[in-house]
Amino acid sequence: MRADAQKNYAHILTVARDVFTEQGADASIRDVARKADVGLGTLYRHFPTREALFEALLRSSFNTLERRADELQSLEPADQAIVTWLREIVEIACSLRGVIAAMVAAIEEPDSALHASCVTMKASGTRLLERAQAQGLARSDMDGADLFALVGALTWIQDQPSLAGRGERLFGIISGAILLGGAV
Amino acid sequence: MRADAQKNYAHILTVARDVFTEQGADASIRDVARKADVGLGTLYRHFPTREALFEALLRSSFNTLERRADELQSLEPADQAIVTWLREIVEIACSLRGVIAAMVAAIEEPDSALHASCVTMKASGTRLLERAQAQGLARSDMDGADLFALVGALTWIQDQPSLAGRGERLFGIISGAILLGGAV
C-alpha cells in the first residue's frame, strides 16, 4: 500500500471509532468521510461495506479474545472459564453500540466481512461450553448456537440506554441459567 | 373525523401492517404512503411519528394482553402465570419485527406514542412477578424492570433471522432462570 493510502486508511479508522462511539453502528458513513477529510470514494475503496469498517475496528479485540479463549480452555473450573469468556465477548461487542445485530447476521452470511471473526468466536464458545457440559457443569440441552444467541441477547441489553445499569444483574441471571451449579 | 379521513386512516394502517411485516419496523414511511396511495402529508397528519404508527398497529394486542394479565393474576400456580404472560407479550412484540427497540426506549420517553402501552405492560409483568416472588416461586433478586429487559432480550432473539428456530429453547432457558422451581 502506498504511503498516502496507508495514512488515509489509519485516519479513517480513527475517525470512524469516534463517530461510531458517539452515534452507534448505524452512524452516517458520509459523515465519517467528511470528518476524516477524505473523499467518499476513498472511504469506499478501503472499506467497501459498513461491515468491513466494523471488522477493522474490532479485529484486534477479536484476536485477543481468541488467544484468551485458548487460555481459558485449560482453566479450571470449566464453568468459571465460560463465564469469564462470556463477560469478555460481551464487553467487546458492546464497545461498538449496535454492532451485535451485524455480528449475529454475519454468522449466516459467508460474504460478510464479519463472518470469519464471528464463526471463530462462536467456535471458541462452543468448545468452552462442551467442556463444561462434559464435566456436568453446564446444562446439556443447549449448543454453541444457543450460547452465541445468548451473547447477542446480553449485548443487546447492554446496548439499550433505557436499560443502563441492569446489565450486570441480567448477566448473572442469564449466565447462571447456562450453568448447573446455580448462582455465578 | 370526516368520512374520507377515516377511510385514509384505516387504509394507511392496513398497508403499513403489510409493509412492516415484509420489511421490518425500519421500513420506509414514504413507501407506506406510496403504497397506500395517499400524500405524504396525509400519512404524517394521521401518524406524526413512526411510533404513532406502531402504537396504532399494536393497540388491540396491547389491550387484549392487559385483560389477559388480569386473568393470569389469579391463575395458579403463579410461576405458570408469569411464563404464560411472557410467552404472549413476546409473541405480540415479535409480530412487528424490530419494534422491540422502540418499545424498550419508550419506557423512558414520556412523549413517545408507545410510552403508555409499555409502562402499562411493564406494570402487569411486575405484578405477576411480585406475586410469584411472594409465593417463593420466582427469584427475589430481580424486579419488574429486569423482567421487562428479559422480554426485550427474548424478543430480540426471535427477531434475528439467523437465530430462527432457537426461540423456543432459549425462551425455556431464560424463563427458567426467573423461576425457582427449575425447568419450565
Place this chain on the structure above:
DNA sequence: ACCTGAACACCGTTCAAGT
C-alpha cells in the same frame, strides 16, 4: 377539514475524471 406534493436537507453507492 382535510389532502397533496414540491421543497429541503439529508443518506448510501458508483464511477468518470483527475493527480
Place this chain on the structure above:
DNA sequence: ACCTGAACACCGTTCAAGT
C-alpha cells in the same frame, strides 16, 4: 495507484397551496 466529488436514487419531515 490512489483520490475526488458530482451524479443518481433514495430517505424523513415540513408546509404552502389547493379542494
